[in-house]
Amino acid sequence: MLNFTVNEELCIKCGLCAQDCFPGIIELDEYPKITDEQKCFKCQHCMAVCPTGAISIFGIKPEACTPLKGNLADEDALASLIKGRRSVRAYKPEPLEPERIQKLLDVAWHAPTGVNSRCVHITLMDDPDSVKRFREEIYDRLEDALEKGVSEIPYVANLFKMVCLQMKENNVDVLFRDAPHFIVVSAPESAPSRAADMTIFLSYFELMAQSMKIGTLWNGLLKRVIESILPDMKERLGIPEDHELGYAMLFGNPAVKYQRTAERGEARVRRVEW
Structure with missing residues (x-):
């Protein structure tokens, strides 16, 4: 059982969960629902993409997950x-x-x-x-x-x-x-x-x-x-x-401590046009 649940008070019916579902097994019938549990990839994209935290799956609730905003490492x-x-x-x-x-x-x-x-x-x-x-x-x-x-x-x-x-x-x-x-x-x-x-x-x-x-x-x-x-x-x-x-x-635990990065220059890339 996927234990897919939707908090109707939070769901804004935006359809993002259905759009992002790779096997295409989520459809909007007033609220999102899974049509074929056997085809689920168990990727949890539906829960991750929901902007309001309305979707839970496998018994995992959005509040148990780490919000990405403000928690991702910057590029440098x-x-x-x-x-x-x-x-x-x-x-x-x-x-x-x-x-x-x-x-x-x-x-x-x-x-x-x-x-x-x-x-x-x-x-x-x-x-x-x-x-x-x-x-x-x-x-x-x-x-x-x-x-x-x-x-x-x-x-x-x-x-x-x-x-x-x-x-x-x-x-x-x-x-x-x-x-x-x-x-x-x-x-x-x-x-x-x-x-x-x-x-x-x-x-x-x-x-x-x-x-x-x-x-x-x-x-x-x-x-x-x-x-x-x-x-x-x-x-x-x-x-x-x-x-x-x-x-x-x-x-x-390392017994050696490195002080700086290595620098290997620009990546060798062969750009192809078609």
Whole structure:
């Protein structure tokens, strides 16, 4: 049940909810009503666009939502956030507070997905002791696997030999960077736009983390370890068998502080006329 309700005292019958409904299932019959619940995308556009806050859906009332007027970041602040984002490769050992992690995840969960499928699967390891044990097992098994020559791809084998060597000889944790937390995202192979959905989710996660002064690092190495060398880790992490791995991301309190944005000049654009 969508639990679509209209406060008749507030509704001004402007029709904006019907106009903005992508599947076209809202019609005005004196007051707005949904004609086919099965076709609803669950996007909540009807509630978001209503100028008077007359529409509620899924039991969510407009007063439970954040008004956009006066609460959006201005363009310069957002530009600084995006340009000031850095890949963090040094972390403090202290874990983040659980409520901060939950807020970060809850906000990133609002990232757009194809046809609002919201099928991105988040695998989180937030206990630093678990991360430490997981890291130690990965390095032990990775070194053993490479000695047995399990990787059929020379580039991958050479890359991870370097990773293991850095840890063994220099105690440099190239794989996890001593971060106290990490997530891995996956999505069902049947999802309509799984690759884009997973990348968009992590991008939103990263930018929200930046705003919270939380460091992040895109971790393609861990993804490659699981996919190419230690595939049983996928099941052990609880990632469904029919899921495609997206990417991994480390996060935690950064041990480095950047002072200014990077500047990369104007975007390279090829303008096309038809």
